[in-house]
Amino acid sequence: MSPIYQTKVNNTYDFELTQEAVEALDSVKETNSNYHIINNDTNYKAEIVSSNFITKHYQMKINGNLYSIAIEDHLDTLIKDLGFEIGASKQVNDIKAPMPGLILDIAVQVGQEVEENDTLLILEAMKMENVITSPRSGFIKSISVKQGDAVDKSQLLIEFEA
DSSP states (O other), X not given: XXXXXXXEETTTEEEEEEHHHHHHSEEEEOSSSEEEEEETTXXXXXXXXXXXXXXXXXXXXXXXXXEEEEXXXXXXXXXXXXXXXXXXXXXXXXXXXXXXXXXXXXXXXXXXXXXXXXXXXXXXXXXXXXXXXXXXXXXXXXXXXXXXXXXXXXXXXXXXXX
């Protein structure tokens, strides 16, 4: 069975391509980013303007028209369905205690802007200090604890502005 690729062009048009269809495409690489393609007796000049191999997003110019293309394979679709897609953590709007413990320090204030991976607070649990970092950039909406508070697992600690 051939891999199937889901493609979305300009966030509007969806196409499904098989590996065989991609391999059967009559194309010649002219330079690192330019290709000459023949499909159904029609010539196309294609240029890769930008590419992000991690997110599988591409900007292509075909016969002078610019297109934004996103590609997903079966694994990407499965990962997305399970909620583990790249960037999913960016949607986190609250921080909850990962375990019971004691709040040793709070490094942020309400209204403060934070970047991804900035230290938010330090939670002592099982005689170890655990640094809780920000999963995304944003503004602190509220802080539900104060230094010295004992917290339970899953207790709300910090909320981000949506």
